Amino acid sequence: MLRRLIPFSRLKAWYEGSPTWLKAAYAAVPFSLRMGRVYRHTQRLIEKTDFASREELDHMQAESLGRLIEHAYRHVPHYRQVMRQRGLGPNDIRCPADLAKMPLVSKSRMQLHIEQFAATGGLRERVFWDNTGGSSGTPFRFLALNSTYPVEMAYILAQWKRVGYSPRERRLTLRGRVVGAGHGEARWQYNPIYNELRASSYHIDADAIARLMPELKRFRPTFVYGYPSAVALFLRILDENHVEFPCRVKGVLCGSEPLFDYQRELIRRVLGCRAYSWYGQSERVLLAGECERTTAYHSFPLYGIAELVDDAGDPITTPGMEGEIVATSLHNLAMPFIRYRTGDRGVFDTNDTCICGRNHQRIKKVVGRTQDYVYTRAGRAVPVTAIVFGQHFRAFARMFAMQLAQDTPGEVTVRIVRGPEFTDADEKEIRDTMENAVDREIHVRVEYPKELSRTDSGKTPFVIQAIAKESLPPRSQ
Ligand SMILES: [Zn+2]
Known part of the structure; x- marks a missing residue:
């Protein structure tokens, strides 16, 4: 009932601000009951269709797409105009x-x-306005149906189930979250709603890990969930200091950044378990996760439609070819995303049935999302995903693009291509949030170029990092 009246984002803010005893009382309610009717309905739909035949899926996807196009034509000015200009009616896109x-x-x-x-x-x-940090450096605000949260949650948990995860498991979470306010304070926090120990991904170094270790021994997490760059940094420090993780971990859930092979290897070597990765966006347009048997991203057919396009914008259908991921969301009628350029690049997989038995469309690999670090004055590495993309700056809605550049530890230049409504208060918000996230161990300077720097191949990297890791003090690397 509450969920229908109040946006999920506000419920979440209330929950975050409530005392631990209240969170624990709420967490005592079974997960699927807590998540509501839409969540349970989506869960049943996924179970019913997960191993459906190609024909069944095509039929259901076409039905969903038909509804979306009909709605966009009737109620969304941009799409109505575009379709009329092209002489298209709803029946032309089936x-x-x-x-x-x-x-x-x-x-x-x-x-x-x-x-x-x-x-x-x-x-x-x-409906509610949501905003995204935009991992390709072009952040913006978009309108979403209230149900997009429970729908997303049902899909995320369905894919994690493939590696044995359920909401009852205990997890260590290393995602963009500031935990603790100052030096020497605990950098972790127990969150009963997801049965997780959240540790600050802004403060990963040997000292912080040593302080966290007694808590980890008590909590004994069975899963690790985080940004690959944060998890990799955590494990690299354990490894270099010959410290063992205090218990057996069943899997590592890696999202929000592409997972590199060297990180998979590190996870397998240090924790002796599988890294599980998926691909999605803050805009919740497409969701694709690995299966039990392969590391290809299986796109949920009733969540969104995945396409890969080449540089000319033409669809790619050749296995092994790389292109931009283009997505059409099937579940957000508040602001339909139809053939939306995600800015992410992927490699086309074959259309055959996967060895797991699913007939989902697959993306073999996701490449080219940002995964970088900036360095504090002391040379400590901080994942950019944590300091920027985990933050949801209000200012993101008023800029066109953003890039970080660093050539001195502790000094970061933020380059922003301003939108017409960008103000001094926005600059202050960005500077303060980033500096506070790392206890002001980084000084942020903001510049406003007309365009961002590009590489020789024409790509616009999110971070231009001129500091060589070798030049940093050994404990921070
Ligand atoms: Zn599969």
Whole structure:
């Protein structure tokens, strides 16, 4: 009931601000009951369709797409205009292959004309404005149905189940969260709702790990969940200091950044378990996770439609070819994303049935999302995902792009391509949030270039890091 009246984001904020005893009381309610009706419905739908035949999935996906296109044509000004210009009616787009008749849409285009993308009617539930840090450096605000949270949660848990995870497992979480306020204070916190010990991914060094260790021995997490860069940093320090993880871990859940092979290896070597990775976006347009048998990303067919396009914007259908991931969300009618350019790059897999038995469309590999560190004055590495993308700055809605550059430990230059409404208060928010996240061990300077620096191949890296790791003091590397 509450969920229908109040946006999930606000419920979450209330929960975060409540005392531990209240959180624990809430956590005593079974997870699926807590998550509500939409969550349970989505869970049943996933169970029913996970191993459906290609024909069944095609049929269901076409039905979902038909509903989306019909809705977009009737209620979303941008899509109505585009379809009329192209002489298209809702009946012209009935299956994923027909999507090629529609143009691709970029984040910056949506940001410039955001009101044109919002549905003006046809919605039977509450909506809220969400915002994204945008791992490709182009952040923005978008409108979402209230149900996108429980839907997302049901899908995330369905894929984690493939490696044995359930909400009853204990997990150590290393994601972008500031825990503890000052030097010497505990950098971890127990969160009963997800049965997790959250440790600050901004403060991973040998001292912090030594202080955390007694707590880990008490809590005995069976899963580790985090940004690959944060988990890798944590394990590298354990390894270098010959410290063993205090208990057996069943799996490591790695999201928000691509997982590199060297990180998989490190996880297998240090923890003796599998790293499980998935691909999604803050915009919740597409979700694709590894299966029990392979590391290919299986795209949930009723969550969104995945396409890969080449540099000319044409669909890629050749296995092994790399291109940009383009996504059409099937569950957010508040602001339909149709052929949305994610800015992420992936490699096309075959269309055959996977050896796990699923008929999902697969992306063999996701490449080219940001995964970098900045260094504090003392030379401590801080994952950029934690200091920037985990933060959800309000200012993200008013800028076009952002890039970090560093050539001196403790000094970071933030380059921002400003939107017309960007203010001094936005600059202050960015500076203060980033500096406070690392106890002011980093000084942030903001610059406003017209364009961001590119590499020789034309890519715009999120971080231009000129500090060689070898030049840092040994304990921080
Ligand atoms: Zn599979």
